[in-house]
Amino acid sequence: MRLGQADQATVSAAVAAAEARTNGEIVTVVAPRSDAYHDVALHWAVLAILGMLASLAAFPQVAERGWALVDPWATRSPTGGLLAVALVLVTATFLLARLLLAWMPLRLALTPGSTEARRVRRRAVELFRVAAERRTKARTGVLLYLSLAERRAEIVADEAIHSRVAPEVWGEAMTALLMATRDGRPGAGMAAAVERIGAVLAKHFPRTEDDLNELSDRLVEL
Template identity: 40%
Template sequence: MVIRHDSNAHARIAKAIAEAETRTSGEIFCVLAKKVSPYRDVSLAWAAAAALILPMALIPLGFEPGWIPGLGAGWEAAHLAAREATIGHALTAYALIQAAIFVVVFLLTSIPPIQRMVTPRSVRRARVRKAAMRQFLAHGLHVTEARTGVLLFASLADHQVEVIADKGIHSRVDQSVWGDAVEALSRGMKRGDSAAGFEAAVALCGAVLAEHFPPAERDVNEIEDKLVII
């Protein structure tokens, strides 16, 4: 489901948040990201490593400048100047091979599915968590009256989900209880039904908050009930 152009999906998620918050003084907010990082540094690292290591495998195969069109000499002279020219050709050929490998590997590892495969899970998780925390702060979830804001964050390209709960919740709720919400949102993302995933996760977060943070006597909706797409 493509949420960006689906007003019905946005309405469903907003409704799920509103219903969950009728039973709690907590605030729930949802963010869906296409991608949290271009990961160019990861592609550059793979390209640099490949350019450094792969050409070395050519040496045992008898690498010579003639492998590169235009650098091979049909005749070889024995004097010193010719030897120096041969060494120069060899170094040039080696550098060209390194450059070609660098470009090819960089372009390959920039293709989203391949990039995701070669990017360590720990790196993706750390960047998704950092992006989620930025959204948590940007939307004021850290300044609710009782510090009971909860952010549900999912990144499509990274296949990662984060749940961030504010200080007031940390002190009273075991963090393991958010596991079901994470799993529910992840299942929706895997099915390609992000809206249903957010709805299920919101309901589970609402149940946790309702148990520990019932509605205040004069409960005010401090954070708008909606999904934000970045």
């Protein structure tokens, strides 16, 4: 899922319209995903190894049959041979798990929601510090961040806004964004969220005559 030129224009226009009513500045960022989740893939691979070891413990005849393929004339499977078979099976299990989990949709499907939420929030805060934090004279910057693969979003506000607006106030904007994104319309969702953010900012920071456009209205796609 990506945003096209029409989506870019729609979101940029929504930012310009929202900022026309407020001294606040809105920065919009869309990322394909917020993390590679390599650690999640490794954790599942380790669990697969443990599952294989548990299976061998419950069904030791599997290792014995494996050794029989190596030495079909043996009347008794040596301990070293059984351990070698176990090592081969464990290694194959690990490599297969890593191969399957290289497919990002599967990796994301196996990632706990709480982990996704933390990674998306962390990425949003990182981008906010680069793109918006303390980059406006009155500390009135807001970052709207959408992570497409996780279908999660974050709103991060600068000092002046954070001191006056409770986090739950952004709920309507988040709902509009996420519902549209799940319907395959991330551009429309971003525009709707920007409109609602603008309404909040206009209430607390109405536009004054000396207001300047301090941050770009353009949607940033990473």
